[in-house]
Amino acid sequence: MDEQREVKVQNPWHRPVVIFLAGVITGGIIIMVAISVIQYKPLPQKYKYGIVLDAGSSHTSVFIYEWPAEKENNTGMVRQKHTCNVEGKGISSYSNNPVGAGRSLQKCMEEAKKTIPAHRHHETPVYLGATAGMRLLKMENEDASEKVLESVAHSLKSYPFSYQGARIITGQEEGAFGWITVNYLSKNLRKPTGTLGALDLGGASTQITFVPQQEIESQDNSIDFRLYGNNYHLYTHSFLCYGKDQVLKISMGKKMESTFKADETHPIELKDPCFHPGYNLTKTAGSVFDTPCMEGVKMANGSFFHVGTGNWSQCQQSIRKVFNTSYCPYSRCSFNGIFQPSVDGNFGAFSAFFFVMDFLNLTSDSLDITKQNLSTYCSTPWKKIVQNHPKTKEKYLSEYCFSATYILTLLEDGYKFTSKNWKDIKFIKKIEDSDAGWTLGYMLNLTNMIPAEAPDTPLMPYGGYVAFMLLFSLLILVLLLMVYLYFRRSSRTAQKDII
Numbered sequence: 001m002d003e004q005r006e007v008k009v010q011n012p013w014h015r016p017v018v019i020f021l022a023g024v025i026t027g028g029i030i031i032m033v034a035i036s037v038i039q040y041k042p043l044p045q046k047y048k049y050g051i052v053l054d055a056g057s058s059h060t061s062v063f064i065y066e067w068p069a070e071k072e073n074n075t076g077m078v079r080q081k082h083t084c085n086v087e088g089k090g091i092s093s094y095s096n097n098p099v100g101a102g103r104s105l106q107k108c109m110e111e112a113k114k115t116i117p118a119h120r121h122h123e124t125p126v127y128l129g130a131t132a133g134m135r136l137l138k139m140e141n142e143d144a145s146e147k148v149l150e151s152v153a154h155s156l157k158s159y160p161f162s163y164q165g166a167r168i169i170t171g172q173e174e175g176a177f178g179w180i181t182v183n184y185l186s187k188n189l190r191k192p193t194g195t196l197g198a199l200d201l202g203g204a205s206t207q208i209t210f211v212p213q214q215e216i217e218s219q220d221n222s223i224d225f226r227l228y229g230n231n232y233h234l235y236t237h238s239f240l241c242y243g244k245d246q247v248l249k250i251s252m253g254k255k256m257e258s259t260f261k262a263d264e265t266h267p268i269e270l271k272d273p274c275f276h277p278g279y280n281l282t283k284t285a286g287s288v289f290d291t292p293c294m295e296g297v298k299m300a301n302g303s304f305f306h307v308g309t310g311n312w313s314q315c316q317q318s319i320r321k322v323f324n325t326s327y328c329p330y331s332r333c334s335f336n337g338i339f340q341p342s343v344d345g346n347f348g349a350f351s352a353f354f355f356v357m358d359f360l361n362l363t364s365d366s367l368d369i370t371k372q373n374l375s376t377y378c379s380t381p382w383k384k385i386v387q388n389h390p391k392t393k394e395k396y397l398s399e400y401c402f403s404a405t406y407i408l409t410l411l412e413d414g415y416k417f418t419s420k421n422w423k424d425i426k427f428i429k430k431i432e433d434s435d436a437g438w439t440l441g442y443m444l445n446l447t448n449m450i451p452a453e454a455p456d457t458p459l460m461p462y463g464g465y466v467a468f469m470l471l472f473s474l475l476i477l478v479l480l481l482m483v484y485l486y487f488r489r490s491s492r493t494a495q496k497d498i499i
């Protein structure tokens with residue numbers, strides 16, 4: 001009996017110190033998991049904001065972007081929170097009334113004040129970028145373009161945001177930042193997968209930007225970026241005067257030049273295959289020739305009857321005349337002697353490419369079917385078109401046949417897309433709720449939100465980390481328990497053996 005008592009006292013698992021230690025280990029594990037859960041729990045999101053004004057040739061839009069403050073260097077984190085379309089025409093139309101340009105922005109800027117929380121106003125950058133309309137005004141009247149820019153700058157400085165400048169951006173910037181926008185939003189930039197080419201069509205210029213397979217033979221068309229640790233060697237070109245409003249003027253001007261005889265008394269008739277049969281409107285020659293894009297075209301004057309004949313193939317013939325393909329100083333060109341490697345990969349075609357093709361339901365068919373459908377549309381009588389679209393402004397409605405014919409001609413004859421790679425062009429307006437366009441890329445660049453090198457990322461995401469810690473701690477507990485049970489059993493066996 002005495003011997004038994006002695007063995008019982010010697011069993012190490014029954015010593016209070018061992019029980020105490022087991023308790024401390026278990027408690028320690030619980031505290032460790034609890035602290036790591038609390039420590040790494042994401043804090044409530046704080047958002048930052050940025051404002052970019054797109055002062056286009058036809059109109060101005062205000063874009064408000066937001067992003068979580070802690071994650072600003074991650075791809076795809078910035079999203080469009082709000083947009084506001086400025087009433088009236090683009091700022092370049094205020095050349096005779098520059099003060100009006102600044103005033104036109106007031107309504108949308110007031111909206112921006114309401115959209116962005118007041119405590120963030122002072123740190124919210126605001127940028128204005130003007131595109132082809134202002135480039136043309138600068139060519140025509142530099143003094144007027146400066147006054148318009150001063151007026152919009154003055155207006156923007158009167159708001160509580162952090163004013164960062166109002167300037168005319170270059171065609172290269174417009175193309176490259178459009179490319180950055182679509183690839184940032186599609187989250188292509190941190191992956192080894194291919195990128196999306198960018199096609200932008202405005203009222204006064206058009207841009208093509210993509211990563212080519214071939215060497216870029218002209219320095220003017222080459223731009224390099226290092227983004228998230230990857231090098232991108234881009235081809236880009238912006239054709240000033242090749243936006244859809246300017247091309248309409250040029251092609252009408254050329255028709256007038258070849259139709260109107262010098263001694264003819266006005267008004268006379270301008271038969272136009274790009275307008276619907278039955279369309280007939282009196283226009284002034286001044287409204288067609290009021291642009292520096294018409295260089296070399298003999299100017300008409302007075303008024304004329306613009307008469308539609310609705311013939312798609314004749315319309316395309318007339319549009320082809322605005323592309324000069326007679327010379328090319330490189331191994332290959334798009335048009336007007338501009339170098340262009342062959343198009344490669346998928347493309348996102350946005351702004352007027354989308355507005356026009358989407359309105360006409362021409363975004364998803366083969367090139368042949370698209371041409372057939374457009375041909376039918378162009379030959380539809382104007383009266384019927386108006387009946388079918390009672391809510392659309394007649395000015396816009398009348399121009400869709402021309403615009404879509406121009407788009408097909410630009411893509412096929414100009415950029416050399418074929419019926420084979422036509423399906424690679426996606427007509428898009430938005431990607432994940434943000435508009436495709438140059439503005440987002442412009443802001444990301446100026447705020448240094450796209451790092452050249454990939455930022456360090458944690459080994460595993462937060463959820464995975466917590467799950468891992470819990471599982472691992474449980475495993476240790478189970479192991480400890482098993483070791484305890486094993487030793488208890490072996491010590492009992494030892495006791496029995498002794499008895």
Ligand SMILES: Nc1ccn([C@@H]2O[C@H](COP(=O)(O)OP(=O)(O)OP(=O)(O)O)[C@@H](O)[C@H]2O)c(=O)n1
Pocket residue numbers: 055056057058059090131132133201202203204205206243244245351352355356396
């Ligand atoms: N829902 C819309 C909006 C615009 N447009 C037309 O599309 C053209 C170009 O619009 P946009 O891309 O906004 O051009 P801007 O940015 O104003 O011009 P740019 O880029 O050349 O400066 C204009 O003729 C405009 O009338 C359209 O047909 N349908």
Ligand SMILES: [Ca+2]
Pocket residue numbers: 056057131201202203351
């Ligand atoms: Ca534009």
